[in-house]
Amino acid sequence: MTNILDNLISTFKLNLAKTLNYDSSEQNIEFESAIRIYLNKPQVVNKWLAGSISIEPVNFKTDLDFSSFSIEYREFLSKNNKIFNNVKYIIFSNFSQHGLVLICPIKTNLNTDTSKHASISFAHMLHFNKSEKIMELFVENIPITDEKYSLQVKWLSDNLMPKIQNWSRNVCQTDDFDCAKLSTLCLYPNMVNDYSKLYQELKDIYWQKFSKNWTQLTNTNPEKFIHEDVSIACYFILAWKFLNIYPKNFIDVGCGNGLLVHILNDQGYSGYGVDMRKRKIWDSFPKTTNLFEATIDPKSDFFDDYDCIIGNHSDELSPWLPYLACKVSNKVGNKCHVMLIPCCLFDFNSKFELKQKNESRYDTYLNYLEKIFTNFGLKVYKDKLRIPSTRNVCLIGIMNDVNNKNIDEIVNSLQSKSRASNFVARDLEQEKLKSSRNCTKNVDGELKIFILEKVLDLLLSEDNFVDKYDGTKWNAGRSCELNEIVSLFEKEQFAKIKSECGGIKTLLKNFHQLFVCEGNTVRIRNQKLDQNSNKNKKKDRTIFVKTKPCLFFTYHPNGCILTENECLFLHEIK
Secondary structure (H helix, E strand, C coil): CHHHHHHHHHHCCEEEEEEEECCCCCCCCCHHHHHHHHHHCHHHCCCCEEEEEECCCCCCCCCCCCCCCEEEEEEEEECCCCCCECEEEEEEEECCCCCEEEEEECHHHHCCCCCCECCCCCCEEEEEECCCCEEEEEEECCCCCCHHHHHHHHHHHHHHHHHHHHHHHHCCCCCCCHHHHCCECCCCCCHHHHHHHHHHHHHHHHHHHHHHHHHHHHCCCHHHHHHHHHHHHHHHHHHHHHCCCCCCCEEEECCCCCHHHHHHHHCCCCEEEEECCCCHHHHHCCCCCEEEECCCCCCCCCCCCCCEEEEECCHHHHHHHHHHHHHHHHHHCCCCEEEEECCCCECCCCECCCCCCCCCHHHHHHHHHHHHHHHCCEEEEEEECCCCCCCCEEEEEEECCCCCCCHHHHHHHHCCCCCCCCCCCCCHHHHHHHHCCCHHHHCCHHHHHHHHHHHHHHHCCCCCEEECCCCCEEECCCCEEHHHHHCCCCHHHHHHHHHHHCCHHHHHHHCCCCEEEECCEEEECCCCCCCCCHHHCCCCHHHCCCCCECHHHHHCCCCCCCCCCCCCCECCCC
């Protein structure tokens, strides 16, 4: 063993960079499994990588005898090829006898000294000494004046080694759930590479196009929602190409903000989106992006102009999508495919409540949906997407044959054990009413401001001054019981608020920027003391865009207790 290690150190000019100790009592250390995680999914420890793929062998000349080693060739893929180059490696490993892995970059791939790489650009070796319970890191000896080298050695020591150690301790203890074991972007071998390139292209187009006004139009985080829809669009385009299906007309059931439909339309795929509620952002899309406000009853509604159904968070319609695909196939005679990313768990009639032993409920639901797909004659592909969501599995249902099926009989057989009633489609007018049941939106604007000012005056009726950022005083006021606030208003005013949405307390809760409701007690929010409140806390200020006015700046006689930079709201009167 010592000779092998010494020969590798000598041949590849390696120096010991760091050692990491395990507890002497630790058993079942899975060093090989931990290394496999790093080699197969380097992106989990290196955010600049998109993944890794196997590549064709290359010539590698050495005088050492590697007959007892496994040899593989892999390419670590950069997430952004405009900034970083990919790096190809030849990997020598012998875990059973020597407990080591040697990772050598293929030098011809490293271009010049000025090239930037998202992964390690020099030879490095990890060795696990079983007898002494020590993990050792060896790195190629390069002059320490090289700053890139120093940073990469530090990353190996401070980031990779602790990860390897943690994985080697816990890899056997993780939940054995199917979706946890499913690899990301594994529909075909080179998908990670294709995805990374296409994703960067589309992100450059649509992030620049929509990010500036996204928050104002949707009141959601552009970092999550734009990147998610770009990612899903990339996946669908690559999947359709690989599976040799080119939708002539798709339908996105539950299209939400409509961005996915817009991207696919913009990339040359004809189709439209349907959602029960129109979004404000729809008006910002060009007329070529077809989005419609409607609810769908799979039993009675029929659309004969699509050959691919998309369900991205399609909720209670998710199990019905294969039914709809067969319905159009039976009547029109065309193949119709399904692309489903299930989120909320529903069966044909109600919430999905089953959970099998040794499975997560989500895995049980995925298996349930697969059974539905199969019963309707769809060939199923299952893959995990690279999106900022834990519900990130895509089920692809491919219809290979057009056979008339008794689709109602299939549904009845699948739901025979269900005690729920038949499916009831959502009522569009009721959904509009529900979506606007925020009291601050329903109540007349003038009445709303009247109530706000009345309550604020009551709470400020007693002086409780604290220091403001500029040295002046700011009145925090007093607290009062809810029944005291109710007594401020006439019966007609109070009845109007109550009929809209539950009453005065709901209205004050919706003005949580200004008031704090604690049981039946109401007080003015002190933003200095209450800044850690979950409702008022923005975790990532770098991506937070101010869109709403500061109510303190507008209505409090002493203004806002915070500076404009500290406050999460706009210090301006419109």
